[in-house]
Amino acid sequence: MNKIAICFITLVLGFYSITSAQNCQNQYWGTKTIYEPQQKKYAPIPKGYKPVFINYVGRHGARHLTKDVFTYSAYSVLQKADSAKALKPDGYKLKQMVLLLQKIEHPGLKSISARGVSEQQGIGARMLLHYPGIFKVPFCVNIILTKEERTKQSSEAFLKGLKYAPAGACTEPKINNDDLRFFAIAPAYADFEENGNWKPQMAKLENAVKPAGFNQHFLSRFFEKAFIAKMSADEQDSFVDDIYSFSSVINSIQKEITDAGYKNTELDFRTLITCDELRVLDVLNSADDFLKKGPGTDINGIQVRDAVPLLVSFINTTDNYIAHKSVAAELRFAHAETIAPIAALMGLNGASTVTTDITRFEKVWQASKVIPLSSNIQWVLFKNDKGKYLVKCLLNEKEVAIAGLPTQTFPYYRWLIVRGYYLKKLNKLRVNLSDDMHAYLTNLK
Numbered sequence: 001m002n003k004i005a006i007c008f009i010t011l012v013l014g015f016y017s018i019t020s021a022q023n024c025q026n027q028y029w030g031t032k033t034i035y036e037p038q039q040k041k042y043a044p045i046p047k048g049y050k051p052v053f054i055n056y057v058g059r060h061g062a063r064h065l066t067k068d069v070f071t072y073s074a075y076s077v078l079q080k081a082d083s084a085k086a087l088k089p090d091g092y093k094l095k096q097m098v099l100l101l102q103k104i105e106h107p108g109l110k111s112i113s114a115r116g117v118s119e120q121q122g123i124g125a126r127m128l129l130h131y132p133g134i135f136k137v138p139f140c141v142n143i144i145l146t147k148e149e150r151t152k153q154s155s156e157a158f159l160k161g162l163k164y165a166p167a168g169a170c171t172e173p174k175i176n177n178d179d180l181r182f183f184a185i186a187p188a189y190a191d192f193e194e195n196g197n198w199k200p201q202m203a204k205l206e207n208a209v210k211p212a213g214f215n216q217h218f219l220s221r222f223f224e225k226a227f228i229a230k231m232s233a234d235e236q237d238s239f240v241d242d243i244y245s246f247s248s249v250i251n252s253i254q255k256e257i258t259d260a261g262y263k264n265t266e267l268d269f270r271t272l273i274t275c276d277e278l279r280v281l282d283v284l285n286s287a288d289d290f291l292k293k294g295p296g297t298d299i300n301g302i303q304v305r306d307a308v309p310l311l312v313s314f315i316n317t318t319d320n321y322i323a324h325k326s327v328a329a330e331l332r333f334a335h336a337e338t339i340a341p342i343a344a345l346m347g348l349n350g351a352s353t354v355t356t357d358i359t360r361f362e363k364v365w366q367a368s369k370v371i372p373l374s375s376n377i378q379w380v381l382f383k384n385d386k387g388k389y390l391v392k393c394l395l396n397e398k399e400v401a402i403a404g405l406p407t408q409t410f411p412y413y414r415w416l417i418v419r420g421y422y423l424k425k426l427n428k429l430r431v432n433l434s435d436d437m438h439a440y441l442t443n444l445k
Contacts, residue, residue, distance in 0.1 A: 024275035028282035030367045031289060031336050032248040034062060035119040035374035037126060038398035043411055049382040049390055051131045053321045055314050057180075057332040058123065058376030059339050060154040061116025062252035064109055065245075069102035073235065074242030078222075086227035090272055094222050094243070097267055101246055104256055104267070112150045114255040117157040119374040124161025126397065127329075131380065135162065139328040140170035142317070146180045151333040154374075158331065179313045180334040182306045183293070183341070192302045198291035201358040205287050208359050209280055215240055218277060244281045247273060252373065286367040287358060293340035294365055295354045305429055307341035315422060318381060318415070322389065336371040343370060343377060346422075347403035348395050372396065381415065389415035 045051070069075055078095045081087050087095065112120070128135050141164065145151045155173060183189055192198075215236040219228045231239070247269035250257075257264050265271075270278065290296060292303055310332075317330045343351035353364035378394040392411040393400055399411035405421050407413045 024278055025270070027275075028278040029248060029251065029372075030282050030286050031371050031373070032062075032252065033368040033372035034115065034251050035123075035372050035396070037123075038369070038396045039394075040397075042130065043392075043399060045382060046390060046409055046412055048384040048386075049412075050384075051134050051380055052325075052383045053318070053327075053381040054127065054131065054134060054329040055318055055379040055381070056127075056329060056376060057310065057314075057334060057338065057342065058120075058154070058158070059336050059371065059374055060148070060150040060333060061112040061119045061157065062373040063112045063116055063150050063249075064253060064256075065101075065105045065249055066110050068109060069098060069105060069246075072242045072245075073238040074098065074246070075102075077231070077235065077239050081223050081227055084227060086224040088222055088224065091222035094269075094272055097269055097272075098246065100262065100267055101249075104253060104260055104262070105249075108253075108256065110149055112153045112157070113252045115252050116150075116154065116373065120154045120157035121161035123374060123376060123397070124158040124164075126161075127378075128162050134328050135164075137165070138167040139164075140167060140326070141329045141331050142171060142327050143173040144176045144180065144330070144332040145173055146177055146334050147175055148335070151335075155331065155333045158333070176332075179309045180332055180338050182309055183337040186302070186306045188302050189306045193292060196292070196303075198288075198296060201291055201297065202284075202287060205358045205361075206284060209283050211280075214277075214280065218273075221272065240281070243269060243273070244278075244285070247278075283362070287361055289336070289340060289367050289371065290361050290365050291358070293337055294370065295344040295352050297354055297356050297358075299344060299352065299354050300429070304341050304344045307338075307345045308426065308429055310338065310342045311345050311422060311426065314379060315419060318379065318391075318419075321381065322415075336375065339371050339375045339377065343395060345425075346377070346393065347405070347425075348377070348393060349401040349403060351395060351400075352403050369396070382412065391415045391418055 075098055078087070078091070078098060081091060082095060141159075141162075143155050143159075145155060152173070177185060215233075216228060218240050219231070219236060228236075250264070250267055250269065254264050257267055294303070296303055298304075314330075321327065321330075340351070346352070351365065351370045355361050355364050375396055376394075378397070380392050380394065382390040382392075390409070390412040392413065393402060401407075401410060402413065402418065402421070405413065405418065407417075
């Protein structure tokens with residue numbers, strides 16, 4: 001019997017009991033994984049060079065829920081089951097957790113949490129620690145946000161870690177949804193989300209990893225059999241997904257829970273879910289991100305191509321620094337839906353490999369490593385006395401290679417080579433570019 005078969009049998013058997021002591025508290029968080037820098041010691045800077053500029057885009061910090069608990073279908077189902085006297089003991093326990101979650105979350109909806117503030121401050125502080133020469137007081141940075149309040153909050157926490165005290169000539173933060181929320185404004189992407197070729201892939205994966213009767217067994221922990229029989233397949237799916245979502249926010253709000261006078265164990269939804277169930281739900285949610293936000297099965301698909309405006313912005317602002325030396329950094333604060341596509345479009349190692357076998361996607365792409373909370377991409381620019389520039393790319397503070405672009409001084413690349421590599425890629429995609437970007441690319445040499 002091969003290893004895959006053994007693992008699958010073990011997975012299936014795990015669904016039939018909740019273990020008294022689960023050993024998966026630090027696993028299966030997907031995009032809600034708490035941020036940690038993925039590298040702490042960096043390669044020596046080539047002789048004669050010094051860091052001069054940083055181009056940055058990051059996801060907002062750990063956050064609260066983005067909508068009221070009472071608007072989730074799981075809440076309505078629990079209320080209905082309670083009225084019908086169809087709740088089992090774990091059902092009552094789950095309902096109490098949901099009500100307590102509403103109490104904790106309602107004041108902070110759509111905002112970053114204390115954990116998110118800490119994540120963002122840490123990234124800013126480490127940037128200052130590693131590149132103090134870039135941030136000699138006084139210095140200016142450009143700050144670009146989306147319309148969401150959590151990106152503004154994230155920028156404020158980040159800048160506190162960076163010890164940023166803007167001088168009079170520094171510009172105010174700018175809202176730029178075209179470059180940072182491209183996924184929300186592109187009609188072609190909206191059509192892809194609704195009708196894209198990712199759907200057969202998801203169905204294939206679900207058939208491979210989700211045992212028959214998964215939903216019914218999950219629900220049977222909380223509801224009487226007759227109540228479950230009246231639920232549609234969509235209602236069952238929504239309930240399971242909602243409870244997984246509730247379980248996934250808890251790591252982000254632990255301080256808020258204790259500050260409200262409660263114990264984290266009172267809101268530990270994961271004591272009601274087996275590790276094997278968490279594994280299945282994590283795989284399916286991560287695959288959804290891989291197919292709809294990451295490289296998926298086509299590196300030139302719309303889910304990657306829609307990040308072209310942001311790549312153009314990175315090139316443009318790096319050129320602008322070299323020409324004018326006006327700011328120390330370009331700092332953008334956005335979302336997971338921003339980071340995954342631009343990491344793929346940039347060809348960053350670990351974030352840009354496609355696969356046509358969706359059952360093996362985790363071999364090439366992991367949501368917890370590519371787009372955890374506070375995930376980020378940095379281009380650090382270095383200059384020597386002869387006016388030559390090098391650049392290195394970091395994904396979540398880890399030095400990464402650019403796929404298809406060799407260098408003899410990894411992680412450092414000659415800027416003009418990187419620039420030419422990306423311009424060549426953009427020109428292949430220029431049929432999808434706006435008139436302004438066409439003009440920009442036409443003027444580049």
